[in-house]
Amino acid sequence: MEPLLDFEECVKDSPEFRLKLELFEADVSTMETHLDKVMKLCSKMVEAGQAYSAANQLFLSSLADLSMYQKKDSVITNCLNQFNQGLQEMVSFHTMLLDQTQRAISQQLTNLCTQFLPQLAETRREFIRIGEDLETAAVKSAQVSRHKAGDAERASHLLLATRKCYQHFALDYCLQLNTFKTQQKIDIFNSVFSYVHAQFTFFHQGFDLLRDLEPTMKTMAAQLSQLSSDCATKRKDLENSHLLVQQRDASGEPMVSPCTESDDTIQGYLFKRSRRKSKTWKRCWFSIRDNQLIYRKSHKEDNVVLFEDLRLCAVKSLEQIDRRFCFELLSVQKCCALQADSEQLRQAWLSALQGSIDLAYRERADPQTTQPKELPPPPSGGDPAPGPPTQKLQVLGVALRGPGNNQCCDCGEEEPRWASINLGVTMCIECSGIHRSLGVHLSKVRSLTLDSWEAEQVKLLCVLGNHVMNQIYEAECSEQGRAKPRANSPRAEKETWIREKYVEKRFVQNHSLDKVCNGKDDAGLRLYQAAKAGDLVTMAHTLAQGAEVNGSITKEEGRTALIGAAVGGSLLACEFLLLNGANVNHRDRRGQGALHAAATAGHTGQVCLLLKRGANQYAVDERGQDPLAIAVETAHADIVTLLRMARMNEEMRDSEGVFGAMADDETFQDIFRDFSNMASHTPERLTRRQFSRRGEEEGEEEEEEEEEVQDRGGKVNSVEKRSE
Template sequence: MFFIMCCLQLVKQCHAMLEAGKVYCQSSKSFINGLRELGQNCSRDSLMEVSEPHILIDTTQKSVKTKLHTFVKEDVRHFKDVRKEFERRSECLEGAQAKNAQAPRGKTHEVEEASNALLNARRMFRSEALDYVLEVRERVQSTKLTITTIPIVSSQDALVVTHGLSFCSVQYTQFVLNSAREKRDMEQRHAAIKKKDVSYDDSIMDFNADAANGIAMEGYLYKRASNAFKTWSRRWFSIQKNQLVYQKKFKEQPTVVVEDLRLCTVKPSAENERRFCFEVVSPSKSCLLQADSERQQQAWISAVQNSIASAFQERREDTHSPVSPSGRGSGTEQEDSSCKALEEVQAIPGNRQCCDCGEADPEWASINLGITLCIVCSGIHRSLGVHFSKVRSLTLDSWEPELIKLMCELGNTVINRIYEARIDEITIKKPQSSSPRGDKESWIKSKYVEKKFIHKLPETGRNTLLRRSSARRNRATTADRSGPKPPLKPKPNHRATLPRLTDAEDEEEDLSALHPGALLYRAAALQNFPVMADALAHGANVNWVNTAEESSTPLIQAVSNALAACEFLLQNGANVNQADSNGRGPLHHGTILGHTGLVCLFLKRGADYNAKDKNQKDPITIAVDNANADIVTLLRIAKMNKEMREMDEAFGHTGDDTYQDIFRDFSHMASNNPEKLKRRSADPRF
């Protein structure tokens, strides 16, 4: 019985030994693998194989536990002290940078004091940074020496125990010598660098549009907030992917300041008391930034300018393709359209300077006002809303021929005669190109929203109805309505925008007492753009209805003349589907007159091609009756396109824009070669 009990006890002990052995072997294997991995990270140091487990335990006790414990308890504590000093110097530098940024340009003494404090803080910070780097490298080197000696000593002890040999490992000796040499070299380089002047400003990089990481420029800048407090914050800015972005913290998602650098400009800013400021202006907003020095300011301005140029160059290279994405025409058509718009629009008197501040060579426009604007004023106009001003780029956006003609009919000189008619009577001073943005914004709102500077219309004698003479009514029904109309002549000793109308068959008609809506109606019939603009400035309803003439509207009156007059009214909010008392809208009238360009324009602006007049005729029926093949083609294409789009949407498809290309071709032909559209079909049903 006793023997059996001893056997059972032995079995239990054996089982316990086996389990402990498995754990030991696994732990030993993991530890040795860890040593190998560490050795692989030290490329110049080789780790020898450890074969004796009991020797490994002894070596671990001596080399790892004792030495690493000393490293963690003593060396790391010293390292933390050095790090705290480094962080303290970093905070001092940030404080000196903030005081230097706040120093007002007009106070020389404060500027000099802040500059000297910044130089001293930068010198102390960089000296402490060098000490910090040296400390890090020395501690890492010491730790590496401790860890890599473990297998070497282990192997050496194994040889002593096994073979009774005692000799110094050549590998170990070489490693110790190399480590000592590296430490001496580090200390010598450290001493040499600390003798140099480390107070210089080298905190920015050079602009590099082809940088491998896509960052063309980066560095710290102060940014003024757009809130009411106008606080300044230091942020890490960078130029990447044709955008200007900043980050508050490392690896934080960048905040985009400028979405597309082609849409912005950059210039030094002197409106703030702070030094080294510059402004990045886009149509949607303006961002005021500050560098730490004049050198940094110039470097950033140059970098943004180079980025803008690079963005334009990339766009030109992208558009120089033989076929456009839609498969029709050249890829340079939009660029050619923009170049044509810029040349023709800037050639109009007064358009070489911004309409509101006078800055030279403006590259933006308000298409419903017919004026050119600089980028700052264009951003302010955009903020007013499209019911006041519709902003478009003269260099980046595509321009339809009718829009270019519209811009050429008005211009800064004409519009300023209306909106700045009383400028000499008012003490408000017009801003200049160098004026602060706030002054420009106040002026533009007073000019276009409050309309403080226009001449007031007389309060008495305003006629809200407008009747034509019998001669004019007869002429309207018998003559070609598209023929030339007599010009509007100004009333003597009165401003040119409220004229008299003279006609050989009519008595002189005085328009100065007309209601603004009636004035717009008459000016639209005669295609007089300055008078139309004047009427709108005085509050004319662009959809005013003349009940004395079949409830006709200014847009219907403009149909008999040209594309530009209709475009002007549409850009100012005219309803393209408003019909007269006969149920005929502008599209009906354009179809009746056989004006292909106008039909194309109205269709692009959303005219209803299914609307029927009192005779139950829609525009397609009228075009077929008149045997106008081009207009029938346009109307049928518009109808087919709508049906195809509805079908595509039902099946989840996006459709294509082929019909837009066709409409574009008709628009260009109507503006540039209208004689090609005067065609009739022999078969009315074609």
Template structure:
């Protein structure tokens, strides 16, 4: 006997199970109708048979009397013999009618009246328990978080309803399997009884029944084996049913199993409440599943699933604690946000983990389905010039960034050949760790692909100034003192996620600042102030080598301030400027290191909580970004901007970073600040904006950039909602200036004496 429904499936109460029982119920109803009709037809046949036998006997009696009439005729003597044979056949037919009535009609009638009726009673009890469970679930979901007595009452009601529902479901599944088995045996038994009776009845006269003899025998043997098997399986099902019924069915969670390699492609499924996006914000309970890198839901099994998230790689998931309803979480994608509610905290965490694991799996599948980074970069694109330019920037980014010592392995797990990066941290990552970094939020880590995204020159230079080794010396400074083990490439995703959150969010492994690190910064020496306003860098630093360490803190490298002062052979020009930075608080440390263009110290200051927009009131309320702009460091400015520096924060003279870059003639920085949204109309205390300053200093390139930015904004305002025609040309010009500022800065030193304001 084949088991129609599984007991574990009924505990899930899934749409699939509902569809199966609907199919069984429809089949049983149809079977009941057909059996009722068959029993009526059998009764009509039996009544007709009795009438036929009686009429036949009358006919035989008349034939016998006719035979007596021809008693003197030996030829007609056959009538008497034939009448005796016919009478014998009619007697056998009467017995056959009685047997059919006993073995066919009564058994089929009993199956319909007893077994089918019992099936319907169990079904009614199952439906009643299911309705009670739905009512309890709705009440439990609607209980406000703050009303504890209502929560307990609803939880107890749900506990009892779930226990009764699952008990009723198990009984119903057992009855379904029993009736599925019995409907075969009962019908087969009735048919075989009818065939035996008919075979005996027509044994002497019907060759057709003799031809069915072997078939009848085989069928009889099969029916006997089915009866034996059905009895054995029924016994096993009853034992299993009793064993499962002894288990605790009062637990508050559905059966939840996350299986990434499920044969059906469904890695997770279960019921969740979904809040509608309409004005009423109604909640509906739907069957959700994760399949084919998508999150979908449906109400009925045969309905077309509704897609919530088209591509899991484009979404993130997080708990939602500001809702009055409990166990809520959000699935956020670029196009919409879906608010969901689980039945318990365990289910909530299970779904969040499942979505996060599916996001990681989706990225992993994408990586395996595509070519390796080197193969992608070595292929020549046949597309447009922009595509070739982006491919070239990706190739340059991958080669230069991975050439930095330590960058050829993932910063967090050590997987070789990482092709993802965090641009605000300056590290390289594998695909798994990059997905975890992305889930932290852009205020912690901004993830970009080294092979799929385009890279601006200043970003490449920024990545080359830091690197995995420098960042790990900061964020893993106390790793030897901590018992937590660093994950390796084959570690589970959960271990990697726990490590990354501890490292970058909780910052458990950074060196603690000394208590003395709270003093206010001193003013710069006059020599430094003078040089910072008149000097320009002669050319770009090599991008593949880390910058020499001019102000390394003791907690980073173990070099003391006295060692720095004694190291005058390499830095004779800074003899009068050396200062001990170890006593500065993080904001002042960021400020000083931005002026020195020392990226590891800047990163260390940010790791210790430095305000990226910290103001030095002792130096005209200058900010770290203004210091980096004064030093004409594209990479330092980019680093600060990527970490949240305000491009429009001005000093006490009303001069922002764009003003300072314009005054000093730093064309590359002007281009960078304009790309990052700097206000070219902002006026300082002398009522001068950057354009008037550039005109006065006769810097043709900066005037060009500022005027192009202004014209681009005006064109966008004129186009309004119909387009942004000026953007593409403006971005192309800015891109060219960025390339020139990074690779050929000497070309940006042009001056013009005949510039006129438009």
């Protein structure tokens, strides 16, 4: 064993001890340098190994993805999966090796350095400091005169004490050096042994794993031999097929025909004109599928739906441009110019598109959307006269019977199929697309043949209509020398006309809206009074001149025109204002809104309409009463029933479980539909009457009303029982 520092020599502090101590200190310093180098290199090796494991893991993942292409062959897939699992385990073994290396080298050697070296450095500093104090004390003791007994005694005592302290620190320092010298061998050997053992375990596990994969490798070798034979046979078949196709005559013009191998009705290449750059045309692949026109710009891009519903489109030849074989497809929202390669192909596409449109109408015709439940005949003016309808009429037939509605309001094209529900006009498909581009705040476009309509909306088309609205919006057209476009006018001309007419309102008669009537009236009051009186023409004229639909009328306690319509009881006035952006929840200075006013006046139709349009039935006025409390106070039974049903439906919708599923069920919808139809067609039957015996005929009417109320009450009770 290597000799250590002798404690006896340490006490003597001889030159030999000093020399040996310096050698020990130099050895400790060298050992510290080597340990630090080993730990740093070990950390770098572990980091490199971890990076290798991560890269290996990604590589194995890519191999697993590659093996997915062979999933049809179960044998090959099984072999590849076993190989992948084995290699994954090898990666796991390597990760374990790196972890064990980290613990074996870095952690153990770090413990050795942190346990001994800092304490050795501290003890060495104290040892050097006390040694210097001892040297100073010895010099002072030697310099004291023999004649100064007191000084000599004190110097001797100081020298003795310093020597004892020095010997104590020297012995401790020697002990720590000897201990470090002894411990370093154990820790270093143990660390290296642990590392070698980890390597041994790693390679032993890898050997066992590959030995288990040996049967799979034999199976895979047999599969490779079979695949080689099959590949050679397949290559010969491909070469023969290639020769056959190469010898086939593929000359001639490509034809467009129905596709039997796919869901497409027709497909082929067409040129499409850019909407932004009219001179730019791009060749794209088009097809008709599921009543939609779809195209693809290139094989790298996905299909794009150009027209979502061909029922909303019209197709016609395009002869106004220089390019040949062109045709155009029009819808509400846009139009698109297309070009075929020949006249024969253009006719084929025109026939296919028109056939798809006709087929869609035959297959998808829905009587519930093309026919309203019950619609009255068009009235001659003002609010329509009440009375039950005599037959179920189509929306189109009723709307076109209005004054001027059989022609487009903007270009005069015959038999329009579209309408603006807030303006109360009908229009052709091209003008409807321009209206749609204006925004729903100006024009709400709806189809007369495809969309569902409520009775009040159809009545607005009959009461207002193209004749009345054009008198308002085209009042000064002739005075300004402006010519109205025709059906065959370019789209750009129609678009300019429609924007001047409805956006800029250039042709509306320029009456001063702040002109004083009777000394106090203004535009808002004029709109309010017209709404209260149910005068739709005056309302439309006032809005066209720029009146605010949500203007608060100071002279009417802060009410709006919608509240005035609810007070007056005109259902069409309420619907017209709501379609033009009226705030259904505005409240006046007393905290009452349109729903409060309708409940107070007993107008059941208005209550039903406002509830459907989202009126807040929980809003309270300055007395703390909501519409239900007002209806109870005024004893309007039908309104109480409506509000109770609406409140119950909303509470059940907010609940969870079976009650939430019951919300908006058929019972609620039936009751609201009954009230809505009665309010629209026979409003006098909702008028609250006092029971009297004024005659046999009146008694029969009251008995019928009582049966209706009981019937609605039975529906309410059935819903309440279900909710309980």
